[in-house]
Amino acid sequence: MIDQREAISEKAVLIGVITQLQDETKSEEYLDELEFLTETAGGLTVKRFVQKMEKPNPKTFLGTGKLDEVKSYIEAHGIGTAIFDDELSPAQLRNIEKILDCKILDRTNLILDIFAQRAQTSSAKTQVELAQHQYLLPRLTRLWTHLDKQKGGIGLRGPGETEIETDRRIIRDKIAVLKKKLLTIDKQMAVQRKNRGQMVRVALVGYTNVGKSTLMNVISKSDVFAENKLFATLDTTVRKVVIKNIPFLMTDTVGFIRKLPTQLVESFKSTLDEVREADLLLHVVDISHPNFEDHIASVNVVLADIKCANKPTVMVFNKIDAFEHETIDADDLITEKTKEHYTLEDWEKTWMNDYEIESIFISALNKDNLEDFKEKTYNEVKKIHIERFPYNNFLYDEFSE
Template structure:
């Protein structure tokens, strides 16, 4: 009787990393360090690397012919399965590179999407990742059907591959439309939920991936949330109560990490997940001070915040991982550029006292105690004041209503646009006291 053996290949894909660097880029001492972290997070075994400096990308293979041949030889030498580019490639470039090297080729965006897909846990994040993947794949569908015969183009002259391609494109477009509609509902529901929270001010942690946001959240709140030393360990927003000394209860949120060249489709898809950040009273921008590319990482985070339309929100820069810095000159170099930044170590709790004090001061200056005069017919403004601030009292008159409210300074735009008048509450109280004093003196006379 012949024996049969079941072979199961559990080994990770063997990958080669590649990057083209143009003169306008400053990649640092190790231009493939971040891509190496991404590839490892995705579960591949990195076996070799290749970097080319070139004035511009080749339109057909991105890298020059000589480097493409080097990649082919590397694939043969290491029996590699995958080539990962730290650049964004066109479908034609990917197809040509695969033909020339004999290995599967993916670009930076596809790698990040794969990591997000593997890490998505909630229904909301899965919807966001699927939408981003479909929008990325739609113009690349033709690549998936190269194994089918295709006849000359023209009416009645299309091969089965072209017919299937059109069917797949219509199905993908329909699914994209459905996902956008569902995510829109999720976004509106999340916006209502976040704006309805009035029990405490909100603080949101933002920053580059693996900067230590989750570790800092654990240090401040004893939340015991997952904190791993890997890229994109957090994809879903998590909110915990933080008992801020001298202030009271504050809601602290941990959000998905950002990265250089984060795909625009991901930013758009994750808008509902980032709603906590959009409506936060204060942002804590956590940066890895020990990283040699810390300046680029800080710039990348501000670029994503600008894309979300919240770059002007009150923000404290927190320089984390100072315990990993052994040369004080490295930290001083960062502080020279960002003198108001707060150095901390979330792992050892060093500097957290200064951070807590700074957060209390920032929240205090963020809120305004004002008296807003509103027209009786302006129900929209009355509703806005109730949703964005804490209404302390109302005074109803024949021609207007005066609302005493405590609200974030960042939410004052619509108030300035629609209110009849805006005055500090203390001035209104003084005016009222003066009127009462004058009335009393008249009665005595």
């Protein structure tokens, strides 16, 4: 009997490489994430192909032999899509498509497709559309198999213009229109931020699917869309939150990811401005994910790119309810204890002993340690509030008593 999901999902093979910069473990991690991305986009992964090489082939990404192996599998199993874990150049895309004769996507294209599915507001839709057009422009050549010049005739004498040149011009014009539209949206959002007054602003940041929206719902008692899929939230949500006697604004932002397409960073400027203008960052981490430290590093890279690395930050280690670790038998004197064997208590000691970084371990879903989280957030917001409104100091003293 055919699996219902298999019947309705688009079947795909995933393709990655092991290089000097990306060992076997890292390659496997990236492909796990690519499979989750594929599932989020509505696809079904049926097989993975990995090749070990010094660096990807500049013409075909993979070697000829490996591509032939992929081609044979695709033809034998009726697969319609091949997804590569890295961004392909226009030439690579064109050459691979000729060899495999099926739909070819790269990681960037896949992420853009998910963003297009998830975009709800005019702002998000415009930002995604701009990123898609910027990605498409240098790759237009693969869309045309007939590049004959237009026929001559009255008013069309001379070299004419190829269809691809016409399309490039149309897309450039479209990009210009979208950029103007985004400028208007940016101004509107800037006015909205200005109208919020001097209230302290707190932004939830973190890798995609770490539970930011769930935490937002619990703290602000709102109903922000939350789902166990990548990029469930694209549209920035701002809610007023009051803890004890201090009101502040909390913002739920789009999740980051490794190898985040540069087109998205550029087009989502207005969304990232919410992070830039925040007074405090709550960096939410999925402690149950085996590669959470890599996720932290990836988020920090993006924060550095948008000049937010030095903002006051609290590390919020979420999903402690789902945390698991490898155990070592008490009689085992050979196995060396590594991070895979760390208990939750070990991780708490590791992070909480770094006095430069405030941290808290919670479960937003089960509301574990939520009161501690609120207390820590309150103390951090209070520091900023006192600096901004020194004449209100008596309120804190009164409340403390």
